[in-house]
Amino acid sequence: MEERSKAIQDRIREKARELLLNKTVDLIIGFGEGSFPLRTTPRFIRDPEKTDRLIWNSFCENNLATYLHKFNKFKVGIVVKGCDARSVIALSLEKRFKPDQLFLMGVPCQRMVDRRKVKRAVKGEILRAFEQGDQIVVEGEEFKTILKRDDFFYPSCQVCIHRNPIQADVLVGDPVEESPLIEIHPEIQEFAKKSAEERWKYFEKESSRCIRCYACREACPMCYCAECFVDSSNPKWIEKSLSPSDLEFYHIVRAYHQTGRCTGCGACERACPMEIRLTYLTQKLNRDVKELFNYETGIDTKTLPPLSTYDMEDKQDFIK
Numbered sequence: 001m002e003e004r005s006k007a008i009q010d011r012i013r014e015k016a017r018e019l020l021l022n023k024t025v026d027l028i029i030g031f032g033e034g035s036f037p038l039r040t041t042p043r044f045i046r047d048p049e050k051t052d053r054l055i056w057n058s059f060c061e062n063n064l065a066t067y068l069h070k071f072n073k074f075k076v077g078i079v080v081k082g083c084d085a086r087s088v089i090a091l092s093l094e095k096r097f098k099p100d101q102l103f104l105m106g107v108p109c110q111r112m113v114d115r116r117k118v119k120r121a122v123k124g125e126i127l128r129a130f131e132q133g134d135q136i137v138v139e140g141e142e143f144k145t146i147l148k149r150d151d152f153f154y155p156s157c158q159v160c161i162h163r164n165p166i167q168a169d170v171l172v173g174d175p176v177e178e179s180p181l182i183e184i185h186p187e188i189q190e191f192a193k194k195s196a197e198e199r200w201k202y203f204e205k206e207s208s209r210c211i212r213c214y215a216c217r218e219a220c221p222m223c224y225c226a227e228c229f230v231d232s233s234n235p236k237w238i239e240k241s242l243s244p245s246d247l248e249f250y251h252i253v254r255a256y257h258q259t260g261r262c263t264g265c266g267a268c269e270r271a272c273p274m275e276i277r278l279t280y281l282t283q284k285l286n287r288d289v290k291e292l293f294n295y296e297t298g299i300d301t302k303t304l305p306p307l308s309t310y311d312m313e314d315k316q317d318f319i320k
């Protein structure tokens, strides 16, 4: 196992045990071994003797802030990467928790490895995968392939500039050096240069592959409404079909509901079984919000997102 990940894992286990033993928290939310290679799973632990089930590596891709909604009556200790910590701040601004309810174990993030990209890079079924220094070792029945970790990051992780948690009660690893700001993912930048017709065509094609499983919604910490607009029958905003208009409506409204609230963690995209590039919309919106309102989600613990507030000096030119 990679040395840095091992040190972080030891520290998470030790801190989680201490927090449960001294009853600072009722529950720990972290990562555990997944059932398949290249996967981890969210792990919920109440027993201090079971904290050795917590793990840390480059496959800890879920945004764990998503699970906080299910435990908002408890004191929770949670493992947070840079993006998860930003989601916690955004959710706190929306009053989802009481300030003293959470204990954040912050992990300066080494960027997460894209399991689909790894699978595409090898021929045959992967039976085992692990980190070794800056490499990923992938083994199957008849092969062993060594890949350079840096070539396999998720698109959202490639452009991440907030890998160190902005807010944490304890840091369980040494801070990492933040990258300079890349305005928007180069792929999306290229896409933005296309004509409106070309972009719409791409959007139509991508959204037509959606099966409306809502895994993207479930994976996102910011999607927590008791009743999502897609499920409401009174009023009924959208049909249950896979018609182009229903699919496009779902994607457009989902993206707008994330305006000024999305941290760009990429959890929605990673959850999508159809591999739809959902962050084409959300990343562009994030950039627009930054340009128009100088606002970045989950950075400032006091300022509400632009669409949750107003200023008498706001431009009103759009109301004509």
Ligand code: SF4
Pocket (backbone or CB within 6 Å): 061, 081, 082, 083, 084, 109, 110, 111, 112, 156, 157, 158, 160, 161, 162, 163, 164, 264, 265, 266
């Ligand atoms: S978006 Fe940033 S903080 Fe989140 S997993 Fe990727 S690199 Fe880490």
Ligand code: SF4
Pocket (backbone or CB within 6 Å): 063, 219, 220, 221, 222, 258, 261, 262, 263, 264, 265, 266, 267, 268, 269, 279, 282
């Ligand atoms: S919309 Fe996607 S990228 Fe944005 S916060 Fe939700 S899961 Fe993360």
Ligand code: SF4
Pocket (backbone or CB within 6 Å): 209, 210, 211, 212, 213, 214, 215, 216, 217, 271, 272, 273, 274, 275, 276, 278
């Ligand atoms: S996860 Fe993918 S397929 Fe499922 S609803 Fe979201 S975009 Fe559609």
